Amino acid sequence: MAETDRLNKRNAIRRENERVILSAAEKVFAEAGFGGATMQLIADMAGLPKANLHYYFATKEELYRKVVERIFVIWLQAADRLDNAPDAATGIGGYIEAKMEMSRRHPFGSKVWASEVMHGAPVIQDYLETALRDWTEGRIAAIRRWIDEGQIDPIDPRHLLYMIWATTQHYADFGHQIETLNGGRPLSGRQWAEAKESVKAVILRGIGAVPARAGPA
Amino acid sequence: MAETDRLNKRNAIRRENERVILSAAEKVFAEAGFGGATMQLIADMAGLPKANLHYYFATKEELYRKVVERIFVIWLQAADRLDNAPDAATGIGGYIEAKMEMSRRHPFGSKVWASEVMHGAPVIQDYLETALRDWTEGRIAAIRRWIDEGQIDPIDPRHLLYMIWATTQHYADFGHQIETLNGGRPLSGRQWAEAKESVKAVILRGIGAVPARAGPA
DNA sequence: TCGTTTTCTGACCGTATGGTCAGGGTCGAG
DNA sequence: CTCGACCCTGACCATACGGTCAGAAAACGA
Secondary structure (H helix, E strand, O other), X not given: OOHXXXXXXXXXXXXXXXXXXXXXXXXXXXXXXXXXXXXXHHHHHXXXXXXXXXXXXXOHHHHHHHHHHHHHHHHHHHHHHOOOOOOXXXXXXXXXXXXXXXHHHOHHHHHHHHHHHHOOOOOOHHHHHHHHHHHHHHHHHHHHHHHHOOOOOOOXXXXXXXXXXXXXXXXXXXXXXXXXXXXXXXXXXXXXXXXHXXXXXXXXXXXXXXXXXXXXX | OOHHHOOOHHHHHHHHHHHHHHHHHHHHHHHHHHHHOOHHHHHHHHOOOHHHHHHHOOOHHHHHHHHHHHHHHHHHHHHHHOXXXXXXXXXXXXXXXXXXXXXXXXXXXXXXHHHHHHOXXXXXXXXXXXXXXXXXXXXXXXXXXXXXXXXOOOOOHHHHHHHHXXXXXXXXXXXXXXXXXXXXXXXXXXHHHHHHHHHXXXXXXXXXXXXXXXXXX
């Protein structure tokens, strides 16, 4: 087998440490921003000496880039629900659900992404111009098809996508504000479900999408 | 007249310098985050020596706090359109319009606010728990009234507010991403108008609000 | 066991940053 | 004109931060 795939102790250590560092970095970058984050803070959170971080990731920029790249991959993966959907309502509804789950399970990643974009995407501008642009064009075409088929009202697909991104990611990025307005408590499982249903209902109704089981009369 | 209101040269200088500094600070904080912003950068942008900034604002934290407080006031002011509206569609539609205008005209402020909240609102937590919470409760009551009157579908008013905030502020906070997906060009006046109409249309239809002029048959 | 490679880390360094301050300049009131 | 209050700023300081490095420790293959 290839040398890099060997499952000896060294590789295990490396993999585990990289995982721990990336996870700690994601959290610290999310909570403090790139400028506010320090290698010492990340090291403490990872339970490793600072010098050890620099052994695995040469610079703060490199570590940050790895964090953002990982998030970007997850971001694009959520699109599975949009593709191969039997109809518009199922596809868009499923995509909203998937993104709401992501906001719930990966709030730090969402915040890092938001922060990166807000600051002009200094690190992942190339991804925006290639991968994200291509991805977006593909979904726009799919949405246009649904419009042509009369499954949803005519609407600029871009604004629909922005709306979905904005609304779903808001529950992660502005989670602290939502929590404060919720009496200082995090949303319960029930409240998350209600949020998901509200968002789905308003958007699907807003674009005139009929539920799958209720075909046109 | 009161001493603080005198229009002598000294007061003019003070007012003008504070304005210039706050404006520069808003931009720098928005583009670099609190941690990434430096007093030197803000000073350069304001065209003043760094020491002069510290003459008007003792610390970086104080300057930042003033910036955020100013944004918060503007944020709350946009609610005028929601209050005293003749009906739900006009009120909510007007509020969306006002917030879209704010995203267009004050993108830096929106970003600073987003950044502050994302990082756990270390500076304005008290505002969230008092002013924002009170404001929100008031609007929730108003929305509930519209629901009871049958003007809009039953929906948790909180999620409706979050949706409006998320969608409208997205055009400021994620403006760079939108610009990139728009071929690298900022949205034109026409595109902004389309965005505004799209958002309004989807949300108003999504909550079953009928336009003001088209009363129930 | 031995030599080699990889992992680990305390101590250290140069720089950038927030903040200070003494002293000079400007304005306005009387 | 004079004096006091306010405005301005170059030079400076202490600290914190990203990053380096020599050398110890551990893992590995033979």
